[in-house]
Amino acid sequence: MGNKETIVTIGMRGDGDEPMTEGTAIDLLENIVKTQRNIIQEVTKKPIEETPQMWALYKEVQDYYDKGMTVPDDVTLLLCDDNWGNIRKLPELDSKPRKGGYGIYYHYDYVGGPRNYKWINTNQIERTWEQMDLAYQYGVDKIWIVNVGDIKPMEFPIAFFLDMAWNPEKFNAENLADYYVNWAKENFGNQFTEEIATILKLYTKYNARRKPELLDAKTYSVTNYNEADRVVADYQNLVEKANFINEKLQPEYKDAFYQLVLFPVLASSNLNEMYVATAKNQLYAAQGNAVANAYAEKVKELFEKDSELTNYYHTKLANGKWNHMMSQTHIGYDNWQQPEKNVIPKTKTVEISIKAQAKISTENSPKVETSITKNLENAHGFVENDGYISIESKNYSKAINSDSVKWTLIPNLGKTDSGITIKPSNIQPFEISEQSPRLEYDVCFFSKGKVKVKAYFSPTINFKIGNGLKYGIAFDSEKPQIMNLNEDSSEKNWAESVANNIKIITSTHQIENAGNHVLKIYAIDSALVLQKIVIETEDGKVLESYLGPPESFRKE
Structure with missing residues (x-):
């Protein structure tokens, strides 16, 4: 180490990155770290607190910490994402300050479930900013590390991560486009x-x-x-x-x-x-x-x-010059681990007879453009068509802020358009009231009855103690329903949300009369990033698609 600026990694994981034996892991890890710190002190001949150290709470090690594992106060706690760019844990806002502080271990590349992703850049700097700004506002500012895998495909997001780490306050939702x-x-x-x-x-x-x-x-x-x-x-x-x-x-x-x-x-x-x-x-x-x-x-x-x-x-x-840099296999996965070589997708051929005639297909069928045929005379806002209303989150009718937070648009973030969230992030949850921060969307229904509202969110993880990140939702003056982004915390649900890079939460409402209504999204917890809203009427049917239906017609 000499006189160079260094930080020593302490701690340990199980053999083959597997968890240690349940029931003994905490005591064993605490003893291992105690021994490691004694070795560091003996070699450096300095008090242990004078040598910077870091303990990564990666995967199951965070579980041990959550169950009471003791970490010396001078050690930097390296908190982690879920390997897919979603931060797993942040310190509580009212927690006692630690001398060693906190850091983040983030991923642009990963080997593991639900699937390896190593071939090419798939990282939006808008999402990196949103998650790392969240971490910074929670006081996580001691050390930031990003796992990039092969460097060449990741040079652009690496540059952003390092520039943001150097000066986190330089970046905000409005100036991210300038970085490109x-x-x-x-x-x-x-x-x-x-x-x-x-x-x-x-x-x-x-x-x-x-x-x-x-x-x-x-x-x-x-x-x-x-x-x-x-x-x-x-x-x-x-x-x-x-x-x-x-x-x-x-x-x-x-x-x-x-x-x-x-x-x-x-x-x-x-x-x-x-x-x-x-x-x-x-x-x-x-x-x-x-x-x-x-x-x-x-x-x-x-x-x-x-x-x-x-x-x-x-x-x-x-x-x-860059031979082998892009040799990563990327076609033909059938489980989390990569295939040995790229495998062409399976196709089928059709025997052609002399009398063969083209069958009905999307390719040779006339395209039918849907149109709004009902009276629009008094409609206001997004208008129902084919039994649904689809809205990009940025196209609200009204945004109600509070003294402590404001709705912040993050342009380009997400699968179809942009994301919207409340900033700053380091705030306690809101109690819903008439003055609550909320987004309002004007909509018009041609039918009445039950409707389902599907809210498309970035797949943010519950990073704090408690049973999940929440928001409120209601039409008009009805009592808001409290929805939990993290209600289903199963491994299966997590795998689906990171694979789809979206989490869809569905609420059911009763619309008593056709006509104009107002959908209200109430802020409760920070860090929820809303991308899109799809409302399905009782008689309607939203067709299967990955991105959701295109945005509906809006009448001003």
Whole structure:
């Protein structure tokens, strides 16, 4: 160690990262740390408090701590996320200060359940900011560590994490967009700065919807809301823009541009298109439609293109400077662990007879555009159509703040548009009252009866003592229902929410009369980030999709 600035890691985990024997782990760990601290003191010949130390409360070690494991006061407690970017634990707001303070261990890359994610950048800096700002406001400021796996795919989010760690108060929800612009300007000599910033912002958003290793033919619907085609079109739009920039860039910037921007866009677009082609092959094969065969060929072409893109990165780009950097397998997962090699998705072919006729399919059926046919004369706000109302969270009719908090929009955060939360985060829960901070959404129903409200939240974990993070919800003047974001704390529910990168909480309400109403979302706990709201009427049926239905028509 010498005279360098250092921090010594203490503590221990079980063999193979498994938990230690239940019932003995706490005593054993406390004894291990006591022995470690004696060794440190003997070697340094200084009082133990003069050597900075850190104890990571990773996974089961946090469970031991929660059950009473003693940590010396001068040791920094390294709190952790859930390996998927959601902080597991923060100190209580009224807790006694610790001399060693607190830190955070965060993940951009992970080996483990529900699935490895190691291939390419899938991290939104908006989510990193939201979670690390939460930690900072709770006094977690001693040390921040991020697990990045392979460095090359993660250079952009690494830069953000380190810049934020250096000066957390420099960043806020309003200026995150500037980071993309400044980074693009710095790395590409002020060429196409705004365009590159937009590509970075959107490719990471699209990739964050679902990790590539979790994608399959069933992810996006090929039959409902034109979802799969819209996803492919979004990626292809980025491909066109990135290719155009690549053609015009000064030659000395092209290698960096390919590695930092163009390859992630090309490879991610190709992968999504391959799975959508697989889904269409399966759909048409089930119908006996010969179109399936063309999609089987398309899947093969796109699978091979993935290899070609990787090979170019390894052998041609910068004369092979970054060979093997993108060799991580990412196609063909069937459990949490990676396959030995990329495996092409299974497709089917259809035998073509002379009299074969095209069967009914989404491909050759006329597209039917839904339309609002009922009188809109007195409607106000988002209008029911096809039995549902879909709303992006940022499009509220009214936001009621309080003296202590305000509703804060986090642009670009989430699967479809933006997220909204209350800031600051270091506040005690609110009791709901007429003066409570709340969001109001004007809606119009053409029917009455029971409605279900599905609130789409970022998959935030309950990071404090108590039974979950809560919010209130009501229509008009009804008594608000108290909803718990973390009511189901099972491993299965957690795995589903991080895989989907969303948590949907459903409440049921009675609408007595058709017409205009106001949906109210009340703040109780901080750190809940609302992305989208979907209201399903009693006679309606929201069709299956990954992103939820597109936003409904809004009448001002």
